[in-house]
Amino acid sequence: MIRIKMAGRVTAAVLAAGAVTALAGGPAQAATADNGRWTADLSSVDSNDVNVTGAGGTLTLADAAWHRTERVFAGSEGSLTTAAHKLGSASNRVSAELSADTPRGTSVDVDVRGRTGVNDWTEWTPAGTALKSAVSEVQVRISLHSSTDGVRPSVKSVALSADSVPQANALAATAALTYKIYATREGLTGQTTANGHVITSRDHFVALPSGRGLSGKGSGTYTVRVCKTDASRCEYAPVWDVGPWNTKDDYWNPASVRAEYKDLPQGQPEAYAAYHNGYNGGKDDLGYKVGNPAGIDLGDGVFYDGLGMSDNGNVNVTYLWTGSGPTGVVSTAGDPMNVRASASTSAAVKGLAANYAKVNIECYVEGDTVAGKFGTTNIWDRIGPNNYVSDTYLQTGSDAPVAPHC
Structure with missing residues (x-):
């Protein structure tokens, strides 16, 4: 072997204007551990945050008339993600007490996530709602929304506390979830995604x-594997935008966790039900008439280059963060890397793995020696069925293989 490797959703008064103090995640169940309280730093806005300013310690929208997508004709949105905070003891719930001014038509959401590995986190979860597991480090995301140009909410303080509550419906670790989903091409070159990325060609x-x-x-914490239904081509790509139709439809989750539309089958997007069955009057959660059943939008590079698609259609989508096991983050000079049918640089190309994508490593084999980002190695990682990449382009946190031999 050659190896040389270098708490409930806080929505502040959307109908009534004025100052609001809202408590997210009141003690519905008795707490078993108390980690004290801390306060979010609302002035720590950086380039990774989206359309917010923290001048004077008050968080508000930087541009109250910024329309992130073509489908939003008025209003604005933005978000601040705090630095990771270490807890005094492992906990599975973070609650938030929010002080904000929310004029009519504006709202503020507070979501949290917990670190479960070096590059691994739970899903973003409304403050006050139990995370899927106890964690010792958390991040907080504060999102501001306005439906009217020029009208801004402002957040004065967010006080946080962590505890643990019983989890009657805790999700067991399983293989990552996969569903057949109708996909559309996003396009929109030059526009900005929900995480602040400016869309480039392909x-x-x-x-x-x-x-x-x-x-x-610049992160792939949440990555999907998108494959043609015949499995002839796949791409591993990070989730960088919200859409195409809804904004609160985590349809891959079971009803016990799904934020909305709990009466729909797990794995069925609301847009599918709206388009085919007239669900919700045929509209999405923003009130738009649903024009197709899409539950995923693909960047042009994924659509054309990764999958070789020529028209919208069904694909198999695997939500990789819903699984468990070793992971690695694709790290290239910028372009996606080839995914091959075996551990050889001459093997058939089965698709692409985008830079920043976080992939699940099933096992490893020895194959062609490759010199790359993290040195020279003959180790190849299997990241999906008949999908192999050289380990020299995966950041795994270890010089040794992190998965068993195939």
Whole structure:
């Protein structure tokens, strides 16, 4: 072997104007551990945050008339993600007390996630709602929304606390979930995604209709494997946008966890039900008439280059963060890397793995020696059925293989 490797959703008064103090995740169940309280730093806005300013310690929209997508004709949105915070003891719930001014037509959401590995996190979860497991480090995302140009909410403080509650419906670790989903091409070159990424020509990312699986800019924490239904081509791509139709439809989750549309089958997007069955009056959660059943948008590079698609249609989507096991982050000079049918640089190309994509490593084999980002190695990682990549382009946190031999 050659190896040389270098708490409930806080929505502040959308109908009534005025100052609001809202408590997310009141003690519905007795807490078993108390980690004290801390306060979010609202002034720590950086380039990874989206359309917000924290001047004077008050968080508000930087541009109150910024329309992120073509489908939003008025209003604005933005978000701040705090630095990771270490807890005094492992906990599975973070609650938030929010002080904000929310004029009519504006709202503020507070979501949290917990670190479960070096590059692994739980889904973004409304503050006050139990995470899927106890964690010792958390991040908080504060999202601001306005439906009217020029009208801004402002957040004065967010006080946070962590505890643990019983989890009657805790999700067991399983293989990552896969569903057949209707996909559309996103396009929109030059526009900005929900995580602040400016879309380039032939870009490699996807959009899902919920912020629960939204990766930060330049991150692939939440990555999907998208494959043609005959499995002839796949791409591993980070989730960088919210859409195409809904904004709160985490349809891959079971009803016990799904934010909305709990009466729909797990794995069925609301847009599918609206388009085919007239569900919700045939409209999405923004009130738009649903024009197709899409539950995923593909960046042009994924659509054309990764999958070789020529028209919208069904694909098999695997939501990789819903699984468990070793992972690695694709790290290239920028372009996606080839995914091959075996551990050889001459093997058939089965698709692409985008830079920043976080992939699940099933096992490893020895194959052709490759010199790359992390040195020289003959180790190849299997990241999906008959899908292999050289380990020299995966950041795994270890010089040794992180998965068993195939």
